[in-house]
Amino acid sequence: MSSEDLQAKVIEALKTVMDPDLHKNIVSLGFVKNMEIDSGKVKFDVELTTPACPVKEQLRNECAEKVGTIEGVESVDVNMTAVVRATEHNQPVLTGVKNIIAVASGKGGVGKSTVAVNIAAALSLTGARVGIMDADIYGPSIPQMLGIPISPPKAGENNKFFPHEKFGMKVVSAAFLTKEGQPLMLRGPMLGGIIQQFLMNVEWGELDYLVIDLPPGTGDVQLTLTQKAPLSGGVVVTTPQEVSLIDADKGVKMFQQVKVPVLGIVENMSYFVPPDMPDKKYHIFRQGGGQKLADRFHVPLLGQIPIVGEICEGGDLGKPITLNDPNSPASQAYIELAGKVAAQISINQAKEDKPETTFELAWKE
Numbered sequence: 001m002s003s004e005d006l007q008a009k010v011i012e013a014l015k016t017v018m019d020p021d022l023h024k025n026i027v028s029l030g031f032v033k034n035m036e037i038d039s040g041k042v043k044f045d046v047e048l049t050t051p052a053c054p055v056k057e058q059l060r061n062e063c064a065e066k067v068g069t070i071e072g073v074e075s076v077d078v079n080m081t082a083v084v085r086a087t088e089h090n091q092p093v094l095t096g097v098k099n100i101i102a103v104a105s106g107k108g109g110v111g112k113s114t115v116a117v118n119i120a121a122a123l124s125l126t127g128a129r130v131g132i133m134d135a136d137i138y139g140p141s142i143p144q145m146l147g148i149p150i151s152p153p154k155a156g157e158n159n160k161f162f163p164h165e166k167f168g169m170k171v172v173s174a175a176f177l178t179k180e181g182q183p184l185m186l187r188g189p190m191l192g193g194i195i196q197q198f199l200m201n202v203e204w205g206e207l208d209y210l211v212i213d214l215p216p217g218t219g220d221v222q223l224t225l226t227q228k229a230p231l232s233g234g235v236v237v238t239t240p241q242e243v244s245l246i247d248a249d250k251g252v253k254m255f256q257q258v259k260v261p262v263l264g265i266v267e268n269m270s271y272f273v274p275p276d277m278p279d280k281k282y283h284i285f286r287q288g289g290g291q292k293l294a295d296r297f298h299v300p301l302l303g304q305i306p307i308v309g310e311i312c313e314g315g316d317l318g319k320p321i322t323l324n325d326p327n328s329p330a331s332q333a334y335i336e337l338a339g340k341v342a343a344q345i346s347i348n349q350a351k352e353d354k355p356e357t358t359f360e361l362a363w364k365e
């Protein structure tokens with residue numbers, strides 16, 4: 001068989017490989033690139049829309065398997081790559097950033113910052129270029145969680161400044177913008193000033209994903225940021241019990257009011273697995289709350305994170321568990337979560353009827 005004939009057969013076979021999130025085959029999605037055929041040796045790239053794709057290995061195996069059974073094929077070399085697509089918008093801010101994910105919660109203490117930092121870490125582990133904006137102005141905790149000593153950011157030109165860098169991620173925190181990172185006692189205009197700095201003055205360079213740790217609740221800062229930053233979507237963190245859901249409900253509604261797509265719900269502290277009894281699962285704070293909230297708003301439950309001592313230690317020691325011990329079950333839960341977040345963004349981008357990105361500026365709770 002000629003190389004041309006074989007190539008036609010390979011492409012036919014690849015047309016039966018479906019992307020389970022985008023519901024189209026990988027050939028019509030334009031994912032198959034750089035095909036080379038040399039006397040039975042077949043080599044090609046599969047270029048995904050995110051390196052965090054949760055079904056990357058599944059797709060690779062399916063391609064290799066289906067092409068491998070074609071008569072005349074001696075070997076198959078599938079090279080999985082990714083070029084992150086950007087969320088379209090026409091806001092004049094954060095222009096080098098392809099996708100922005102805001103992490104919100106109805107109230108403090110549910111693990112929002114821990115989720116934000118571990119999503120960022122997990123995305124970064126896949127090779128994506130990642131930034132974190134610690135916008136929790138009243139209680140910035142990201143520097144502590146990443147072990148970054150408080151120091152003023154490096155100044156650039158025109159009042160701009162550079163993010164700190166740690167573990168390959170770029171980090172801006174309200175803590176770096178105040179003396180010694182002390183909690184801010186801000187009045188309205190100063191608050192606006194800080195948010196403006198976050199949006200306009202940071203030299204992020206090129207980023208695939210920027211994760212924003214919003215303050216807890218649904219106050220002015222959250223509202224301003226969700227309206228003015230061109231968000232790809234919002235993630236709402238809750239704990240499983242009913243009282244927490246009442247607050248999380250407001251978080252979802254906040255995103256909906258400002259027409260930001262809700263990527264889904266994260267249920268944190270879902271269960272406890274005793275280290276000496278790895279087969280046992282205790283649902284300390286009841287069960288099913290995250291799913292209930294997700295169902296109520298017809299959004300996905302993106303992940304359930306266990307209660308684990310090392311998660312807490314990671315926060316205190318300055319190295320998130322996902323980086324410190326990526327193979328631990330809790331890290332795997334964060335990695336899976338980050339994959340779902342990235343996939344959800346890709347799904348929204350692929351939708352023909354794109355979520356609206358105009359904002360209602362007059363919203364009040």
Ligand SMILES: Nc1ncnc2c1ncn2[C@@H]1O[C@H](COP(=O)(O)OP(=O)(O)O)[C@@H](O)[C@H]1O
Pocket residue numbers: 105107108109110111112113114115141216268269305306307308309311312313315316
């Ligand atoms: N899944 C978890 N297991 C154990 N400890 C956790 C978990 N999630 C968060 N924590 C701990 O709970 C505390 C509050 O988490 P944090 O992320 O700061 O919450 P928030 O940002 O919502 O106020 C921190 O000490 C953190 O280390």
Ligand SMILES: [Mg+2]
Pocket residue numbers: 112113114136139141
């Ligand atoms: Mg926090």
